Amino acid sequence: MAEHEHVRVAVVGSGFGGLGAAVRLRREGITDFVVLERADSVGGTWRDNSYPGCACDVPSHLYSFSFAPNPDWPRTFSGQEHIRAYLERVTDVFRLRPHIRFNSEVKRMTWDAAELRWEIETASGTLTADLVVSATGPLSDPKIPDIPGLDTFPGAVFHSARWDHDYDLRGKRVAMVGTGASAIQIVPAIQPSVSKLVLFQRTPPWVLPRVDRAISDAERRLHRALPLTTRLRRGLLWGIRELQVQAFTKHPGELGFVEQLAKRNMARAIKDPALRAKLTPDYRIGCKRILLSSDYYPALAQPNVDVVAGGLSEIRGSTVIAADGTETEVDAIVFGTGFHVTDMPIAERVVGADGRTLAETWKDGMEALRGASAAGFPNWVTIIGPNTGLGNSSMILMIESQLNYMADYVRQLEVLGGRVALDARPSAVRAWNHRVQERMKRTVWNTGGCNSWYLDANGRNTTIWPGTTGEFRRATRRVDLGEYEVLRPSAGSPSAARVTDEAQEATV
């Protein structure tokens, strides 16, 4: 990377968000952009999470780009390797590779108010950009709890998102910490081969059966021959989830019957009443992410598995000690303890117009205008920003809405012409977030009686979108210039390369 290279747009991250942004930029005729990625390949979540059993929990035909349908998904809920391969194909089909700078972790981004551009320091050099699209992911930096004595543990320790494939778990005594979405996929995948599995559960999840099956050759042939059928399938999956939203956002009481289904799912596999009691949540279903699995409970019923309620409180050498004092000796500890979500590390590295970092600006909670832009951080757009997460549907729908917003942001800058920046007005940011938080009050995420990773340290829900994906799509269709201050410098204007790009939609 040349010193002080200047680009029109710098995209950070090459997961669904960053790759989608790259496709949209080319579609807008912008080719003067780079994608800065800290790792050495694309895929984000689907590169980093390679644990046994890793798969999406939203059907693949919905959990993929609308502009890059894949008629060949092998299963209704495809595995990590297939999603990762899909993103590699997206990269090639849309000719994104020349734009990507691997091993280029962004260390700092500083707004230059005189030049109206971002100075970006990366692991591979410094560059400047008129616009930053930050797609560093909501679940990309693993969180390991600070457990006393962890450093005394002599065995293997790793996080679900950094699986140690060189360590063979077969025949080992393993402590699995956490019972979230990753853990419930890992447990049934490793239970048959380990000698002992101790599952540390702080809060039991609600688990519904996962109706996963291989997609038949006939279905795939049909999808290939008639692409409309892939779209219809996607539309149906989307519509069903849109209809569920009201229960989550306005009428959590209606979710009671879903709890009965989940209890029946548990009762089918767990015959021991004491274990059933331990596994039964005491909060409203939906308050934490509803998990889908048909093999989690059967795995927990096996004789080599112990469920320890109350969580892991201490480690002394190779002994793991539960909150209730139970001691067990293990060879390995696997943390399925989630990610830095409401304290995303990238916020520490973005320095805005007044010299404060985004983390300082967000010290009382993350907030952004339409989930995208923060006041005092001009020409900085985030993908999957605050309050854009979903409890029941595909994040790709939200990413594509934010890409629409980003594309219009770029268009607005072009229309305004010359060197120009847009800075979200504090009043607009406040008004948007006031509306979001007002709507949040009735939702199951705030009223369901649980403590989840959707809530920040102040108990504020800064992660979830309290509406349908259709509403968010409408809210992000256009950039409303009235919500922004237009900034101009005293001198010169940069030039942006504009080409027509033919690869705007493709089957991958």
Ligand SMILES: Cc1cc2nc3c(=O)[nH]c(=O)nc-3n(C[C@H](O)[C@H](O)[C@H](O)COP(=O)(O)OP(=O)(O)OC[C@H]3O[C@@H](n4cnc5c(N)ncnc54)[C@H](O)[C@@H]3O)c2cc1C
């Ligand atoms: C195990 C797992 C399963 C999931 N399953 C589903 C599902 O079924 N359905 C669903 O809707 N969502 C699911 N999600 C959520 C998932 O994170 C999103 O759907 C989506 O993949 C996020 O894409 P992204 O591009 O925003 O982020 P990511 O995929 O996390 O990509 C972010 C990229 O940014 C890079 N990066 C981060 N910081 C820097 C930096 N400082 N400099 C340079 N590069 C950086 C990272 O290396 C990474 O490549 C799942 C998440 C996990 C962890």
